[in-house]
Amino acid sequence: MQHALLLFSLFAGLFSSFAFAQTNIQAQPETRPKGATCVIRDDRGQVILVQDNLTRTLSLPGGYIDSHETFRAAARRETLEETGIKVDVGKQLSINQNRVVFACRPSSRIGYIEPAVDHGFNAQIIPALDSEHFGKEIRQVYLTALTPVVMAKYRYPSDAEALHSWVNASEPTNFYPLQDLTDRADSLHFLLLSFIESFQSWVKSIAPARELLNLSNWLGEGAIAIGLLILCFLIFPLRYGLTIAFALLATAYSVNLLKIGLAIPRPFYFLPSLQQAQASGFSFPSGHATQAAAMIGVLIGWLLREGKQRVCISVPTAVVGWFGLSLLAGAARVWLGVHYPTDVAAGIGLGGIIALVSLAVCHYRYANDKPLIESKRLWLLLLGIYLYGTSQLIQPLYVFSWFAALGIFMSLCFIPLQPADSRKHLVKHNKVASWQQVVLALSGVGVIVAVPMILISPATTSIFILAANSVAICCGVLWLLVGAPRLSQKLVTATSGNKS
Template identity: 30%
Template structure:
């Protein structure tokens, strides 16, 4: 019986092994990932820029239930919006296989002065979720320096000799690929730029820098400031506003998927930006956060609307001038930011700022978005809110009924902890080329940040204060 089974196994293997090989069933346990090398006649390669670590790579990803070539084709379509055919296997490296792939239709590109080409990829499923931008680029020193997988890039010159060149279609601009409304809307960006360019160059430089007033980096200054001037309750208020703006803006951006003005007209681009356009996250953040700061100063007796309106309007004008947002984007951002800061001042929200249950509800409500939207921001917000709920629950008996400001000591202690956590997250992003590792590290970082702000720092500062 044993000999019969052995013979039967050898017979079946002889019959079906060629078919299995042709079908590329991923039975080889060493092959975990697959990627497509898509090139053009000029020796340029289709490259994506990753959202998590900002690195460059050819489109590809992990193999799940697909064959390796199917996985490579699927990932290329999801990341770039370009349909390709796998021509042949080029090379196997470590745990990945690279395929020579050819686009089934001409790749829409806009030629840049540096020899690279911008690819119109905003309709790709994972654009703005996993991918920042898509380009055609030669395997040069810049690509090697910023590559997610440098060893792959070193092989590109030799692999390109065997690859099948895809056709490209050059566009002076991509306006024809968008809607008439977006085309009309982008003309306001052009007119505003023309007006600013008639003024001294310092005006344009000032407007460009003004965008930083709505940058997420403000978090590192305003959170310690809130802890110093209003204690944990004021800090929780700022955190609520920040998370609210982030969730609302990101959800709308991903689901409306409006291309930025410079995607349509590349000559409008005066600053780096990625993802989608509507609404303006910088503007929403500015109106929400600076509105909150205005209310803090108002409570202290300094009621001057300029504290709110000046930085917020500067951010809005800056985003239009830089060609990264339409006028309608900044108007929507202003409305969203104002509404969120207004909601944060209602008695219903104020009374629950330090409630563990309140933050637990926010975290649980965000989890479905984290699971369905394929954007790490939702996961980070969920992990932060849930961890803050845990921290507040642990501190429920240690905090006074009316948490007091922690003063200068509170500012520097809070800032120091935040910087250590941020350094750890940044270090992993530099050290690792794995998206999963970076995602996990960032999630852990936001968990630690919530525990620090909601539990550890207030406990340390309470001891010092009393």
């Protein structure tokens, strides 16, 4: 208990520090600007904007100026890191304590892709595959006109008028359309691109197949997995929710580590006509296929072990069912043109391994017949492993996943674990308490989610956004596992006392 309280106090102190720094950012004037940005435009007045993974908003390419750098060197470096474009830095367009803006031109011709699907605003995609930050901080790089829809997604709305003047004052660059980049693909992926084309043509000719694959795509969606996680935490014994959390965290870290480490471009970056859905980042392995295989494997594993009296299912049937559903989820990603068959095969295999490990951890018993999945030492070990991974490759998903794991560990320090989970007793014998707990839990989560939205403004720094959302995730887990059950139990006790 003391350990958990110490961690919580430290966590609250960190959040307060971030909040204090954010609210006092204007009270600390600096003569040296914090960042440098580049304006790169074409002859039609379109400008290059980057979309980050954290806020999903648009902004000019650029970033912080290192202490040893000149302004121009910082603008050149940050633009290369975010877009993969080498630029010649031209005249200075604006400067204040926050940033210095330069007119820049690419040092070589740059091509763009006409997107095959609607992404919410009319813009071409710049293939930023050689960008250091692509798939990490940067979600996508666009060449777009400054339309009202685009400006509504621009991160700094106060710069709207200045942005138009910066574009007009910059020297135009010629960009050219990219229809086919298959010459950049290796021999294996070149063959797979032809397979995807044939597969898409076949699916388009059979309406039921198209509808089935569109529906199967949902098996790997993150919203479905998070919904399943919350459901397990609310109405099932604790070990079930912890097992789903274990599998999701393992999926997030392993998939993204492989994606960024191998850096294989998605099919539509080589052949734009293949794209049928929105996607960004790299291709191998398929995150959808991995997550679907892991979640389906865990659920079927539970049926085999704990549903014997209710469900008659053999091991071969379970394996065939798992593989068939996982394959459907993976085939949907090939149909949508965002993954190769090899990505799907690797994802299904990785998801199967994660499911087996998760089930083993769930069912293994240690001292006093306690499930290993409920061990504080296990989650402390995972925190250390995940912290190392996060520090090596700082990415919003990694940071959020680590704070979710921190919330679980802190919750386990508060929850008195017993062989028979007390919340299982409440759900089974007291439907009113279960209903109250669900309402309290969801209401509290809604409030926790709303707090960062209130604190964050268009001018909020990325570090504060990251901190605020991380705190919200950790507090949300604590509320689901500790706050809502305890408050619900007190309400039940008070109601029983009044009736007696």
